[in-house]
Structures are given as C-alpha cells and as structure tokens.
Amino acid sequence: MRESEARVREMLAESDIDAREAEPLVERLSELDRLVDETVREPGPELAALIAGLVTSAAVTPFRRRHARVLVAAAVAFGTVGVGGIAAAANELPPGAQRVVADFSLRYLPFTIPGPEAREDEVDLDATDPTPSPAVSEEGQARPVEPAETPEASPMQRPQAPAQTPGTVPEKAPSPPPAPAPVEPQPAPTPTAPTDEATEGGAPVEGSDTSAGEEPEPTTSPDAEAAPTPSEPSSSPSPGDSEVNTRPWDGGESGVPSPSPSP
Amino acid sequence: MAGLEDAVVAAAGRGDQVAVEELYRDLAPRVLGYLRARGVEDPEGLTDEVFMTVIPRLAELRGGAAGCRTLVFSVAHARAVDDLRRRTRGPHLSVYEQELDPRLVDSAETVVMGGVATERVGQLLDELGEEQRAVIMLRILGDLSLEQTAGVLGRSVGSVKQLQRRGLLRLRALMDDEGRIS
Numbered sequence: 452m453r454e455s456e457a458r459v460r461e462m463l464a465e466s467d468i469d470a471r472e473a474e475p476l477v478e479r480l481s482e483l484d485r486l487v488d489e490t491v492r493e494p495g496p497e498l499a500a501l502i503a504g505l506v507t508s509a510a511v512t513p514f515r516r517r518h519a520r521v522l523v524a525a526a527v528a529f530g531t532v533g534v535g536g537i538a539a540a541a542n543e544l545p546p547g548a549q550r551v552v553a554d555f556s557l558r559y560l561p562f563t564i565p566g567p568e569a570r571e572d573e574v575d576l577d578a579t580d581p582t583p584s585p586a587v588s589e590e591g592q593a594r595p596v597e598p599a600e601t602p603e604a605s606p607m608q609r610p611q612a613p614a615q616t617p618g619t620v621p622e623k624a625p626s627p628p629p630a631p632a633p634v635e636p637q638p639a640p641t642p643t644a645p646t647d648e649a650t651e652g653g654a655p656v657e658g659s660d661t662s663a664g665e666e667p668e669p670t671t672s673p674d675a676e677a678a679p680t681p682s683e684p685s686s687s688p689s690p691g692d693s694e695v696n697t698r699p700w701d702g703g704e705s706g707v708p709s710p711s712p713s714p
Numbered sequence: 715m716a717g718l719e720d721a722v723v724a725a726a727g728r729g730d731q732v733a734v735e736e737l738y739r740d741l742a743p744r745v746l747g748y749l750r751a752r753g754v755e756d757p758e759g760l761t762d763e764v765f766m767t768v769i770p771r772l773a774e775l776r777g778g779a780a781g782c783r784t785l786v787f788s789v790a791h792a793r794a795v796d797d798l799r800r801r802t803r804g805p806h807l808s809v810y811e812q813e814l815d816p817r818l819v820d821s822a823e824t825v826v827m828g829g830v831a832t833e834r835v836g837q838l839l840d841e842l843g844e845e846q847r848a849v850i851m852l853r854i855l856g857d858l859s860l861e862q863t864a865g866v867l868g869r870s871v872g873s874v875k876q877l878q879r880r881g882l883l884r885l886r887a888l889m890d891d892e893g894r895i896s
Contacts, residue, residue: 455854458853458857459854462853462882463882465875465878465879466882466883468882468883468886472886473882473886475893479835479838480854480885483851484854486747486751486855487746487855488743491738491739492746492761494742495758495759497766498738501766501769501770502734502735502765504729
C-alpha cells in the first residue's frame with residue numbers, strides 16, 4: 452500500500468466514510484502522490500548558499516526585522532538632527548560644532564544659524580550691563596541721573612548725577628578739569644575714564660587706596676565704583692562721547708559727586 | 715513517509731549543515747508537489763523561497779519534526795495563497811512560448827504530474843472549495859495530521875475535520891456521477 456493510499460483511508464475513517472464504498476475515490480486521490488517528484492531538485496543559488504552556511508542568517512533576516520531596524524535608525528537620525536538643530540539655533544552647541552553648523556547653514560540652508568561669535572557678543576553685552584547696574588544701585592546715583600535729562604546724552608547725565616549725590620565727594624571733584632586726553636585709549640568705558648582721570652589729576656592718593664584690585668589700571672581703579680555709573684547710561688560710548696562727558700566735568704558740578712560714592 | 719526525525723531538526727536548528735541538507739531533501743519534494751497542485755506560477759522558485767524563510771528560523775523552532783513540518787507547510791500555504799491572490803488581482807501577461815502551448819504539446823505541468831491520471835485528480839479537486847481543497851492537499855501531499863493541518867490553516871481541529879469530511883463526500887459524489895455518465 453502506498454503512503455498516500457494509507458493517508459486517504461485514514462482520512463475516510465476520520466470522516467466516518469466507509470472506504471469500501473469509496474474505493475474509486477481512494478484510487479483517484481492516491482494518484483496525487485505522483486505530484487511528488489522523488490528526485491530532489493537542486494536548490495537555487497541563494498538557497499544553496501544559505502544551506503552551505505555561506506550566508507549568515509542575518510543576511511536573510513525577515514523583512515519585518517530589517518524594516519524595524521531601518522525605522523529605528525531613521526528615528527534616531529531624525530531625533531539627533533532635530534535636537535542638534537534646535538541646539539544650534541539656540542546657539543548652545545560647543546563653539547567648534549556651532550561654527551561648523553553655522554558654516555553649513557550659510558552655504559547650504561535657506562536660513563542661517565548664528566555662529567559662536569554671536570554668543571560671545573551676547574556675553575560681552577551681558578558683562579558690561581551688570582557692572583554698571585549694581586554700581587548705580589549702590590551709589591544711588593542713577594536716580595539723580597534720570598531727573599536730570601531723560602532722552603539722549605547719558606554722559607551728560609552722569610556728571611549731574613554725582614552732583615545730586617551727597618556732598619561727600621567734593622575732594623575728587625575739583626581735580627578733574629584737564630583729564631580728557633587719557634580717556635581716549637579706552638574705547639568702551641570712556642565715560643568712566645573721565646572720572647578716573649579726573650581723580651588722577653585731583654586726588655591720586657585716595658584712588659589708589661580703594662580700587663587697586665579691581666581693574667588692571669591702577670589709575671582708574673580708585674573710581675572703579677564710580678566708573679560704572681557713567682558707563683551704564685551710555686551703553687556704547689565712543690571716544691567722542693568721552694569728550695562730551697568731560698565737558699560737564701569742566702563745569703565742575705558733576706565732577707565732584709562721582710568719586711564720592713566710591714569710598 | 716516521514717523520514718524526518720526530531721534529532722535532525724534539532725541539529726539543523728544548531729546550524730548543522732548536514733542536518734539542514736537532510737531536512738531540505740526530505741521536505742522539498744512534498745513542498746514542491748503541494749505548490750504544483752495549487753497551480754502556483756513558479757513552484758520551484760517558491761519552494762526555494764519557502765526554505766529560505768524557514769531555515770533562518772530553525773533555531774527558534776519548537777515541536778521537533780512535527781513542528782518543523784507544520785512550519786514549512788504553513789509558509790508554503792501562505793506563499794501559494796499570495797500567488798493566487800496576486801494572479802486574481804490582475805491579468806498575468808507572459809511571453810508566448812510555442813513549446814509550452816498546450817494546444818500543440820502537453821503542458822509541462824501535465825508532463826510533470828505524470829500524465830492524464832494526475833490531471834484528472836486535479837480537475838476533480840478543482841470542484842472543491844478553496845479550503846476543502848487545501849485540507850485534502852495538505853493532508854495527502856504534505857503528509858500532515860489533522861492537528862498539523864489545523865495549525866497550518868489557523869483553524870481548529872474540528873473545523874478542519876469538518877472541511878475534510880465535506881470535501882471527501884463531495885469528491886465521492888462527483889466520482890459517482892462520473893461512473894454513471896461513463
């Protein structure tokens with residue numbers, strides 16, 4: 452009895468069909484066995500390589516797994532680019548990386564990402580701002596400045612402000628008149644300079660005592676406290692401004708008060 | 715018929731090349747016969763695809779030889795169904811080859827199937843519904859038990875048994891009709 456014939460009889464028995472009544476059916480279905488070619492066909496090249504172990508199973512991993520890996524990799528890549536882009540836009544990457552991203556954006560992107568230089572600029576501004584503000588608050592000179600003249604000439608105000616401050620300072624005030632020349636070398640803090648110089652000329656001894664540690668130049672140091680007050684209103688003073696500042700000094704009124712708060 | 719042993723399947727799962735070859739030689743002819751009986755377009759190519767799908771999964775296989783046979787025919791059945799759906803979705807265009815024209819010569823399938831007798835079985839099975847045909851082919855050509863067939867088709871054993879019974883009764887009725895006519 453052929454194997455297929457035995458299987459057909461088994462199937463008939465499972466189905467409660469009498470095999471004797473279905474003998475022709477058994478013969479007919481047993482012919483299906485001819486579909487099975489006993490001579491084993493040689494596998495194709497890919498399957499042969501797989502069987503021979505030349506191809507690792509990883510290379511034949513199901514499509515779903517490969518697809519999942521690609522999706523995960525894409526998600527990681529997009530996430531990295533997104534986070535990096537946000538960080539770059541906020542100018543918070545390390546300077547080197549920020550520079551590279553900024554260059555890339557300049558060349559290839561329709562928008563530009565700021566370079567690390569922009570960050571430095573911001574830092575400078577911040578650095579300049581804080582110094583004057585505390586000085587103003589401490590000295591209380593800022594208040595007098597406001598009423599003096601609201602709009603433009605901040606340098607002009609400074610001298611006035613000290614004038615309003617208590618008369619403790621009068622010692623330094625008289626000295627200032629000639630000083631403007633040395634002020635020029637210092638670009639940004641020019642407003643402060645005049646006061647310093649004024650102090651130098653008038654009362655060098657006092658200045659040396661107080662401010663020696665604050666600034667690199669010992670001359671300006673004594674008035675370091677007073678210096679911020681003038682610098683604050685004029686955020687970006689130029690040498691010309693400094694000259695302007697000196698004029699009020701010349702007037703004598705304003706020059707007096709500024710040194711006073713420092714001691 | 716079932717020369718495949720649990721030890722061979724286990725060795726194949728461990729990557730033993732000889733065991734993998736033995737597994738292929740044991741099951742490939744039946745898979746090819748099943749795919750031919752289902753009338754797929756490229757039975758040889760699909761047989762290769764079936765084993766390329768199965769071999770990498772042998773390491774995770776449970777159930778020994780019976781489990782392996784179930785897995786192999788599950789994949790083969792799925793491929794056959796996919797092929798059938800693909801062909802019914804749209805017309806199949808192929809280059810005309812005179813040597814394959816059944817009006818001039820016997821079709822390759824007829825030759826391979828062993829002649830008219832096999833062709834008659836095929837015609838008889840064509841009278842059955844899709845699932846009844848699948849059950850009978852899997853049981854005879856795949857040499858699968860009721861449980862294994864149920865596993866391949868994703869049905870309960872009772873459901874498969876019922877499909878088998880109805881299919882056999884239908885075939886017997888058809889043959890009775892043939893006898894009366896002839």
